[in-house]
Amino acid sequence: MRTIIWFIYFWIYLLGIYPKQRYFEKRRIAGIPKEEDLPEINQIVQNWANSLLKMAGVNCIVEGLENIPMDRAVLFTSNHQGNFDIPLMITKLGKTNSIVAKNSMEKVPMISNWMKLFDCLFIDRENARQSLGVFAQAEKIIGEGRSVIIFPEGTRSRGDEVGEFKEGAFKIATRTGAPVVPVAINGSYKVMEANGVWIRPAEVKITVLPPIETASLSREETKHLGVNVRKMIMDCNNSQNSKLDNAKIAVSN
Numbered sequence: 001m002r003t004i005i006w007f008i009y010f011w012i013y014l015l016g017i018y019p020k021q022r023y024f025e026k027r028r029i030a031g032i033p034k035e036e037d038l039p040e041i042n043q044i045v046q047n048w049a050n051s052l053l054k055m056a057g058v059n060c061i062v063e064g065l066e067n068i069p070m071d072r073a074v075l076f077t078s079n080h081q082g083n084f085d086i087p088l089m090i091t092k093l094g095k096t097n098s099i100v101a102k103n104s105m106e107k108v109p110m111i112s113n114w115m116k117l118f119d120c121l122f123i124d125r126e127n128a129r130q131s132l133g134v135f136a137q138a139e140k141i142i143g144e145g146r147s148v149i150i151f152p153e154g155t156r157s158r159g160d161e162v163g164e165f166k167e168g169a170f171k172i173a174t175r176t177g178a179p180v181v182p183v184a185i186n187g188s189y190k191v192m193e194a195n196g197v198w199i200r201p202a203e204v205k206i207t208v209l210p211p212i213e214t215a216s217l218s219r220e221e222t223k224h225l226g227v228n229v230r231k232m233i234m235d236c237n238n239s240q241n242s243k244l245d246n247a248k249i250a251v252s253n
Contacts, residue, residue: 002055002056002057002198002199002200002201003197003198003199005055006052006055006056006199009051009052009055010052013048013051013052014048014110014111015110017044017048018110020044021110021113021114021117024037024041024117025113025117028117034117034119037117038118041096041114041117041118042095042096042118044114045090045096045114045117045118046090046091046096048114049086049087049090049091050087050091052087053084053087053088053091056084056191056199056201057191057199057200057201057202058084058088058191058201058202058203058204059201059202059203059204060088060092060203060204060205060206061203061204061205061206062092062205062206062207062208063205063206063207063208064207064208064209064210065093065094065208067181067208067209067210067211068093068094068181068208068211069179069181069211072145072178072179073141073142073143073144073145073146073147073148073176073178074142074147074173074178074179074180074181074211075138075142075147075148075150075170075172075173075178075179075180075181076089076093076097076147076148076149076150076181076183077150077151077152077165077169077170077180077181077182077183077229078149078150078151078182078183078184078185078233079151079153079157079162079183079184079185079230079233079234079237080151080153080154080155080156080157080163080185081156081157081158081159081160081185081186081187081188081189081193082156082158082188082189082190082191082192082193083156083191083192083193084188084191084192084204085151085156085185085188086099086101088185088188088204088206089149089183089185092206093147093149093183093208096118097146097147097148097149098118098119098120098121098138098141098146098147098148098149099115099120099121099148099149099150100120100121100123100134100138100148100149100150100151100169101115101120101121101122101123102122102123102125102154102155103122103123103124103130105122106122119141119146121134121137121138121141121148122134125154125166131168135168135169135171135172138150138172139172139175139176142172142173142176142178143176148172150169150172152165152166152169152170152226152229152230153165153166154166156189156193157189158189158193158194159189159193159194160186160189160237160241162230162233162234162237164230165226165227165229165230166226167223167225167226167227169226170214170222170225170226170229173214173225174214174217174222174225177214177215178214179211179212179213179214180211180212180214180225180229181208181209181211181212182208182209182212182229182232182233183206183207183208183209183233184205184206184207184209184232184233184236184237185204185205185206186204186205186206186207186236186237186240186241187202187203187204187205188202188204190202190203190204191204205240207236207240209232209233209236212225212228212229
């Protein structure tokens with residue numbers, strides 16, 4: 001029942017804010033600078049995403065927000081466990097940031113419209129030339145002073161596993177000199193992927209890890225940046241899961 005109610009709410013909410021969507025799109029077409037509308041767009045998007053998490057019964061614990069540099073744009077790089085990662089990343093890192101998402105999302109009506117309004121980018125990972133174009137756009141957004149979120153795995157792991165991180169994604173940071181901020185998501189797959197198509201309440205932990213200054217990296221360190229970031233995220237989640245397992249054993253005893 002929760003899943004059915006959630007999807008009904010999902011679309012009713014989008015229909016309710018549709019007039020605002022059209023208003024902002026018309027202003028963009030008219031040449032109104034997007035910076036004028038971004039604060040209100042960010043607020044609308046965050047309110048919507050927060051309400052979706054609440055309706056799903058997601059209890060999110062966030063640690064490490066102090067690791068986010070406040071004086072410059074960064075590249076947030078996160079593992080990708082499930083469908084709820086995007087609303088989590090939109091709402092739990094402060095202001096709304098641009099996201100590099102799979103190109104199939106561009107075909108979803110209204111959702112893709114709002115994503116475009118806050119400069120989300122849609123990537124076709126099977127098309128190398130298109131991917132390079134998306135990375136170039138992401139570099140431009142960072143150059144304008146806005147942070148970008150990317151999932152270097154390229155697809156959902158649907159569990160605790162962390163797939164290979166594509167090194168190309170990190171060039172967005174190394175070419176701009178922006179810091180890489182690793183973000184470990186732990187447990188988001190339990191909201192949906194662990195239950196098939198059904199939504200279940202779950203606790204999710206998001207940990208923002210210390211930033212990596214890409215401008216000072218050696219050529220060798222740059223080459224293995226993705227591998228190192230993946231290890232940081234895996235170590236963080238493995239440590240948390242180990243503590244949780246030990247706590248459960250202690251309680252059962």
